[in-house]
Amino acid sequence: MRGAFLALLAIPSVATADVERAITDHILPGYEAFEDATLALREVGNCDPVAVEPAYHAAFDAWMGISHIQFGPIEDQNLMLAIAFWPDPKNSTGRALGQLARDADPIVLDPATFAEVSVAARGLFAMERLLAEPPVEGEYLCALLQAVAVDLGRSAEELNGAWTAHAALMRNPGPENPAYRSQEEVERALFTSLATGLEFLHDQRLGRPLGTFDRPRPLRAEARRSRRSLRNVTLSLMALRDLSATLANAPELLAAFDRAIETAEGIDDPAFEGVARPGSRLRIEALQSQVRQIQELTEETFGIEAGFNALDGD
C-alpha cells in the first residue's frame, strides 16, 4: 500500500553504497552546476523574457540534476521551498507575486531583504510566473525578476559552498559526527533520496497531472507555464539513474531507468496537456507504470521500505 506522502526508509544492510562516488560524481558536481547556472541567470541583466528564458531553463535543468538531494545544507538552511515551491495547490506563488506587484512593494529593491518575502514568491517557480504570466509590467517587473534571480543565485551559492563541509561529514561518520554517527546513516540518507525522488516523480510530477481517468488535471502539471513538465520528468529520471549508477552495480535497475527514459523521450507533450485525451494519456500512464517498476527494483536493490510508523496511518 502506498499513500500520497510516505516516508521511505532505507534499511542499509541489503546493499553497500559507494558513498564516495555518489558524493564526487553526483552531488558535488550537481550543486556546482546549479550554482553556475543560477549565477548565469543573475548575470543576464536584461528583463526581456526572450533574453531571460534560456538562462531560466538552464538553471531549472541544473536544479533537476540535484532536486532529489534534500538532505544536508538544503535541509539545514531550509531552502528547498525557496528554490522550488511546487506543488502549489493554493496558487501561493501567484498570490504572493500579485500582492508584491499590487503594493509595488519596495522590498524587492533590496536583495538583502528579499529573502523575507513569502517563500512562494521566490525561486524557479516565481521566475517562471514572472516570465509567463507577469502580474505587472515595466520597471517593477524588471526589479522583481532581478530580485528573484539574485536570491536564487545566493541560495545556490550558499548550498554549493556548504556542501564541501557536508561532504566531509559524510566521508567521516562516527560517534562524534553531528550529522552521521555511522556509515549506515550516510547510506540511509542516499538511499532515501533515491526512493523519495522516485516517489515524487511517480506521485507528483506524473500523478498530479494524470489525476484520475474521469478527472485528469493538466493544470496541475509541474512547470507547465514554461512548458517543461515532461522535460522535468526526463531530467529527473536521468538524475536518479545517475545517482543509482554511483551507488551500486545494478544493471537490471539501470535498464529499467533506460526504458523509462526512452518512453519519456518518445512523448511529444511538453506540458502534459495530453492527460485529458485518452490516446496520449495512455503513454503518460505507461511512463508512470515504468517508474513504478523502477521503484520496486530500487526497493529490492537497496532494501528500502516505508517506515513502520509512517505507514501506520493512525
Place this chain on the structure above:
Amino acid sequence: MATRRTFLKGLVASAGLPAASWADAGHPAYLSAAQTPGGGYILCGLRSDGSLTFSLPLPDRGHAAAAHPHVPEAVAFARRPGTFALILDCMTGRVLHRLDAPPGRHFYGHGAFLYEGDLLCTTENDIETGEGRIGLWARAAAYMRVGEIASGGIGPHDILHLPGANLLAVANGGIRTHPDTGREKLNLNTMRPNLTIIGADGSIFDQAALPDDLYQNSLRHLAVNPAGEVACAFQWQGDPFAAPPLLAVYRDGTLTLADMSEAENRALGGYVGSVAHSRDGREIAVTSPRGGVAYCLGPDLRAAAVHRQADVCGVGATWDSFLLTDGLGQVATFGEAAKSSHDLRWDNHLIAI
C-alpha cells in the same frame, strides 16, 4: 442520567487501596508498544534514559497504552479495528484481565482512566451506525463493562483525562471506517471532526472544531498540561501540499491553530503522529514519521526548534525536554542524537506514566 451517575459513584467508593506502586515495576517513566524482530508484539516500560524496565508479550499489534494513575497496571490496546485490550500487571507481566469489545463495537486504540483510576474509558466504533462511543469499564469489578456513552462525533481516537475534574477530552477524528473495509476512509467529503469535553455520564461540557474550511483536518491525538489546556494534533486528509497547521490548542473554550510556516506544514507531510506537552506545560512537541521530523512549539505556538529522526513518532516529556521513539528502535532526546537503540520497532506512542 442520575441513575448512571449514582452507579459510577458507587464504583468509586468500592475501590480499595492500591497494593503496589509503579516503583515496584522498576520506575518506568513511559509505556510503548513495539514490534520484535521476529514479528511479535510487546508492550514495554521505558526509563527516561531509554532503557527498558519490562517487556510483556501482546497477542497482536498494539497501538497506545493507558497507565493506571497509581498502581502498576497498564492497558494495552490493539491497533484499530482491534477488539481486545489487555490489562497487564507491569510487575509480574501477568495478564490480569482481557477486555473484549462488545458485539458491534471495536476499539480505536486509546483509553483513559477517570475517578483516580477506578473507571477505564475506551474509544470505540459503533460499527452499524459509525457513531463514536466511549466504553466504560470498572476496575473494582474486574474491569467489567458497566456502560457506554456517545463520544460526540465519528471516529473517536485519542482520549484523556482533564486534570482536576472527572472529565474526558475526546478527539473525534471525524473519519468513518468499517471493519469490512479495513482502514479505508468512507466519508472524506463530509467528515466533521471535533474535540468533545464530556463526563462519564455522557453529559457534554463543550465541543470545539476548527473553521469549516478545515473540515478535512482530522483530530487524532491529544495532550493536556496542568492548566487544562489541550494540545490537539491533526492529520490532514486533503492534498498534503495544501495542509494547514496540524496543531491547535484548546483553551478557554476555543481552538487556536498553531502559527506554523508553509515549510513546516509541508515538512510534516500532512500527518502528525503524536503530541506531548513539556513537563512545565509551556511547550508542545509534535512528531511526523512521514516527514521524519519533530517540532517543539513555544507558548506563542510557533516552532522554536526542530528535531530530525527517521520514522519518529512516539513523544513524551522528560524533566526538561522530550523523549522520542522511532520505528528503527531508537530512543532520542529532542535535538540530540539517539541515546539508546533497541532491536525493536517502536509503535506510535510513548505514554508518560
